[in-house]
Amino acid sequence: MNQSADLLGADGPFADALPGFAPRETQIRMAQAVEEALAQKKSLVIEAGTGIGKTLAYLVPAILSGERVIISTGTKNLQDQLFFRDLPLVMKALGESAKTALLKGRANYLCLHRMLMARAEGRLPGREAVAELEAVIEWSATTIDGDLSISSAVTEQSGLLPLVTSTADNCLGSQCPQFEECYVVRARREAQNADIVVVNHHLLFADMAIKQSGFGEVLPGASAFIVDEAHQAPETASRFFSETLSARQVNELCHDFLAESAQVSGSMGILREPVENCLQKLKEVQLAISDRMPERGSWSQLMRDEQVRTALKELDCSVRKLADAVNDMHGRARGMDSCIDRLAELQLQLDRFDAEQSSGEVRWFEKRGRGFAIHITPLEVSTPFNAFRETMDAAWLFTSATLAVGDDFRHFTQQMGLDDAQTLLLDSPFDYPNNALMWLPEHLPEPSDAQFVPALLEIVIPLLEASRGRAFLLFTSHRALRLAAKLLADRVSFPLFVQGEQPRSVLLEQFRDSGEGVLLGSSSFWQGVDVIGDALILVVIDKLPFAAPDDPVMEARSDMLRKSGGNPFTQLYLPQAVIALKQGAGRLIRDVNDRGALVICDPRIRTKSYGSVFRNSLPPMRQAGGRSEVEAFLSV
Numbered sequence: 211m212n213q214s215a216d217l218l219g220a221d222g223p224f225a226d227a228l229p230g231f232a233p234r235e236t237q238i239r240m241a242q243a244v245e246e247a248l249a250q251k252k253s254l255v256i257e258a259g260t261g262i263g264k265t266l267a268y269l270v271p272a273i274l275s276g277e278r279v280i281i282s283t284g285t286k287n288l289q290d291q292l293f294f295r296d297l298p299l300v301m302k303a304l305g306e307s308a309k310t311a312l313l314k315g316r317a318n319y320l321c322l323h324r325m326l327m328a329r330a331e332g333r334l335p336g337r338e339a340v341a342e343l344e345a346v347i348e349w350s351a352t353t354i355d356g357d358l359s360i361s362s363a364v365t366e367q368s369g370l371l372p373l374v375t376s377t378a379d380n381c382l383g384s385q386c387p388q389f390e391e392c393y394v395v396r397a398r399r400e401a402q403n404a405d406i407v408v409v410n411h412h413l414l415f416a417d418m419a420i421k422q423s424g425f426g427e428v429l430p431g432a433s434a435f436i437v438d439e440a441h442q443a444p445e446t447a448s449r450f451f452s453e454t455l456s457a458r459q460v461n462e463l464c465h466d467f468l469a470e471s472a473q474v475s476g477s478m479g480i481l482r483e484p485v486e487n488c489l490q491k492l493k494e495v496q497l498a499i500s501d502r503m504p505e506r507g508s509w510s511q512l513m514r515d516e517q518v519r520t521a522l523k524e525l526d527c528s529v530r531k532l533a534d535a536v537n538d539m540h541g542r543a544r545g546m547d548s549c550i551d552r553l554a555e556l557q558l559q560l561d562r563f564d565a566e567q568s569s570g571e572v573r574w575f576e577k578r579g580r581g582f583a584i585h586i587t588p589l590e591v592s593t594p595f596n597a598f599r600e601t602m603d604a605a606w607l608f609t610s611a612t613l614a615v616g617d618d619f620r621h622f623t624q625q626m627g628l629d630d631a632q633t634l635l636l637d638s639p640f641d642y643p644n645n646a647l648m649w650l651p652e653h654l655p656e657p658s659d660a661q662f663v664p665a666l667l668e669i670v671i672p673l674l675e676a677s678r679g680r681a682f683l684l685f686t687s688h689r690a691l692r693l694a695a696k697l698l699a700d701r702v703s704f705p706l707f708v709q710g711e712q713p714r715s716v717l718l719e720q721f722r723d724s725g726e727g728v729l730l731g732s733s734s735f736w737q738g739v740d741v742i743g744d745a746l747i748l749v750v751i752d753k754l755p756f757a758a759p760d761d762p763v764m765e766a767r768s769d770m771l772r773k774s775g776g777n778p779f780t781q782l783y784l785p786q787a788v789i790a791l792k793q794g795a796g797r798l799i800r801d802v803n804d805r806g807a808l809v810i811c812d813p814r815i816r817t818k819s820y821g822s823v824f825r826n827s828l829p830p831m832r833q834a835g836g837r838s839e840v841e842a843f844l845s846v
Contacts, residue, residue: 214241214271217304224266227303236636237263243634244607245271248279248434253599253606253631255440255623257613259638259829260796264609265292268436269300272406273308277433280407282414284439285738286314286359287715292438293408311404312355313397313429315413320346320356321376322388328373331469335369342370356393367713372462379459379552380466385544401429411442415450418598433604439738440608441789444625447591448763455559457581460492460525463552467536470545477539477546484532491525499575499582508762509563509573509584526560533557562586572766587763589770592627599627606631611638612792616826621785638799638829645805646798647843648831650816657753657812663693666811669837670750671701673809676841679704679726681748684736684794686755691732694752704728709735721745737793740800747806748844749798754812754824755790756783784820788827795828807840 215238216222224231240258247254248271258264272279283289293312301308325346334340342364349363350356364370376394386392401407409429414437417429437443464485471477498518503511513519536550563584567573575584588594599606608631613622619633640646651669655662674681679702685691688710695708707717707729714734721727722745729735736755757764768778791810798806808831815821834840 212242212245213274214238214245214267217270217274218266223303223305227299234263234639236639237267240264240267240609240634240636241270243632244268244436245274247607247632248272248275248277248605251433251603251605253628254608254634255613255619255628255631256607256609256634256636257619258609258611258636259640260611260800261638261640261802262636264611265296265438266300268438268607268609269296270304272434272436273301273304273306275434276405278405278407278431279434279436280409280414280429280432281436282409282411282438284411284442286318286410288439288738289314289408289410290360297406297408308405309403310406310408311397311400313401313407313409313413314357314359315410315416316381316394317371317375317377318357318359319376319393319397320350320353320358320374321381321394322350322391323382323386324376324380325350325374326388327469328370333465333469334373339368339370339373342368343374346370346374353393355397365713372458377462379555380462380548382544382548385548387544407432411437411439411446412450415443415447418447418595419450431602434607435602435604436607437609439610441610441612441622441793442737443608444591444622447595447626448587451591451594452585452587453559453562454583454585455556455563456578456583457492457496458578460529460556461489461581463549463556464489464492464532466545466552467532467549470543470549473543474539474546477542480535480539481532484528484535488525488528488532491521491528495521495525496581497521499577500580503575503577504760506574506576506760506762508765509567509575512575512584526564529553529557529560572763574762589767590625592625596627611796612789614827615785615788615823621781621789640799640802640804640829642799642829642831644832646829646831647807647834647840648828649807649809649834649837649840651809651811651837652813652816654811654813657814663690663752664697666750666752667694667697667701669811670809671698672837673748673750673807673840673844674702674704674728676844677748677807679724679728680744680746681728681750682735682741682746682797683728683730683750684752684797685730685732686753688732690752691730695730698728698730702728706730736790736797739797741797742801742804746797747804748809749795749806750809750811751791751794752811754787754810754814755794756787780820784823788824791824792827799829807834807843809840 218224218233218238218241220233240256240262243254243256244267281292283292293310297310328343329347334343345363349361358364389395467481467485471481498521502515502518533553539546540550541547570589572587572589575582613619614635615621617635623629623631654665683694685694691709695706698706705724705727707721707727709731717729718739721729722741725745767782771778771781795808798808815824
C-alpha cells in the first residue's frame with residue numbers, strides 16, 4: 211500500500227478527525243491512482259461516483275507530494291468550500307503546513323481606483339446603487355482580501371459591480387494610482403508563493419488563453435493540475451479560447467473615455483461628439499438585433515439581414531472616427547492611455563470579424579438582455595489545450611461524478627485531447643437498489659407535443675402529494691419551466707421556488723428551510739446543487755437534455771464531424787446529453803442515508819434505441835412498475 215492508502219485506512223488520522231469516517235475501498239483506490247499520477251507526472255481521468263469522497267482522495271496525495279499543485283473547481287462556491295473548509299481539515303489531520311492560496315478572477319475583487327472614480331463621478335445605475343456604493347466604501351476599510359463575492363456589501367446581481375471591479379480591458383496595471391494596494395495583485399503574489407493554489411475553471415482557462423496570446427500567465431508554474439468537476443472543462447475551455455466582442459464592452463469603453471477626459475485638459479470638447487455618436491450607433495445595432503434576430507444564431511444569419519449588417523458597419527465607422535479623435539491624446543494621462551489601448555484592441559476585433567472565416571472556427575451571436583455578443587469559437591479545444599499542457603512539465607488529473615458514457619471515457623478524452631491519459635471508473639458506494647426508485651412513465655406525449663408539460667404535471671402532482679413537496683422539478687428549457695410554474699401555482703399547496711425569481715443561493719436556502727418546498731429549475735440546477743436529507747426525496751426530469759437544435763457551435767461541430775465521416779448524434783449530441791442527465795439524476799442521493807425517487811418523463815428513454823445508453827449510464831436504481839408504487843415509496 212502507498213502512503214495515501216495508509217492514511218485513509220481504518221488506523222489513519224481521519225478516523226479521529228472526521229466524525230463518522232469509515233475507510234472506503236473506492237476512495238483508497240482513487241487516492242492510490244492520484245498519488246501515482248502525481249509522482250510520475252501522468253494524465254489521469256477518474257469518474258468518481260457520488261459518495262466516494264473524491265475531494266479527500268485527491269487532497270491527501272496532493273499535500274503529501276510536496277509539489278506546487280493547482281486545484282481547479284467548477285464554481286466559486288466549491289472553490290470557497292475547498293479552501294476554507296476541506297484544505298484546513300485535511301492539513302490539520304495530516305499535521306502538514308503547506309502554504310495555500312485562493313485565487314479568483316479579477317471580477318471578484320474590489321478595484322479601489324474604480325470605486326473612487328464611481329464616487330467622484332456619481333454615474334450610478336440606480337438609486338439602490340448609491341447605498342450599495344456607500345456600503346462598499348465602508349467595507350473597503352475593513353476587508354483583508356477585497357473579495358466582493360463573499361461580502362454582504364453588494365449582491366451578485368447588482369449593477370454597481372462593473373463600476374467597482376476591473377476587467378483585463380480597463381485595468382491600469384502598474385500605472386494605477388492604487389497599484390500597491392491592489393487586491394488582485396496581492397492575491398496573485400500570494401498564489402505565486404503558495405504550495406496549493408485553489409482556482410476555478412474560468413480562471414484556469416482564462417489564464418491558458420492569455421498565455422496562448424503571449425501575454426504571460428497569471429497562475430504560477432505547477433507540478434500538478436487537479437481539475438475537479440471536470441465535466442464542465444470542455445465548455446469552459448471553449449468559451450475562453452473564443453474571442454468575444456460585446457455591447458457592454460463598447461458601452462463601458464465609451465463611458466470610460468468620458469470619465470477619463472476630466473483628467474485631460476480640453477479633451478472633453480473633442481471627445482463628446484464621437485463618443486456620443488459611437489453610443490448611438492451601438493444602440494442602433496442593439497435595436498436591430500433585438501427586433502430582428504433570434505436569441506442566438508450564426509454569423510452568416512446576422513450578415514444576411516441588411517439592417518443589422520448596415521448598423522454594424524456604421525458602428526465600425528464610428529469606432530474609427532473615435533480613434534482619429536484620440537490620436538493625439540496618448541501619453542497625457544494613464545487612464546486615457548488605457549482607454550486608447552482598449553480602443554485599438556476593439557478595432558482589431560472588428561477587423562477579425564470582417565476577415566474571412568477559417569475552417570477551424572465558428573462565428574455566432576447571442577442576445578444578452580438588451581445587449582448582444584458576437585463570438586469566434588474554435589471548433590475543438592484539444593489543440594490549444596494541448597499546446598498549454600506541452601509547456602508544463604506537470605501531472606494532470608481530471609475528476610467528476612459524470613465523465614463516462616456507460617464505461618466509455620472517449621467523449622471527454624477526445625474533447626480535451628487526452629489521448630495519453632489513463633482512465634479509472636469508480637462506482638458510487640451508495641445503496642441505490644434499496645434507497646432509490648426510478649420510474650419511466652408510459653403513455654406521455656412526445657416532448658415536442660404542446661400538451662407535454664400539462665400531461666407531465668398530471669402524473670407529477672399526485673407524487674408531490676405523496677412526497678409532501680420536497681421535490682426538484684428539472685426542465686430543459688425556461689419556457690417549459692415557466693409554463694409548469696404557472697400551471698402548478700393553483701394546484702398544489704406546497705411553496706414553489708422558481709428559478710429566476712430570486713438568486714440561486716437564496717432559492718436553495720429557502721427550499722431547504724421550508725421542509726416541503728417544490729423547486730423548479732433549469733440548467734444551472736442540474737449540477738453543483740447539494741440538498742442532503744429529507745428536504746429532497748423526489749427529482750423529476752422533463753426531457754432528455756439534448757443540446758438545443760439551434761446551437762450554432764454544435765451545428766458547426768456536427769458539420770465538421772460529418773465531413774470527416776463521423777456521426778454527430780452518436781459522437782456529440784448523445785454523449786453530451788447522457789452526461790447532463792447523469793448530473794440531473796445525481797441531485798437525488800447525496801448521502802449514504804438519503805432515499806428518494808427519480809422520475810424521467812421523456813418517453814424516448816424507453817422507446818428509442820438509444821434509450822438504453824441513458825439507462826445504462828444511470829446508477830443501479832430499482833425500476834417502478836407504475837405510479838402507485840412510486841407513491842407508496844414516497845409515503846414511507
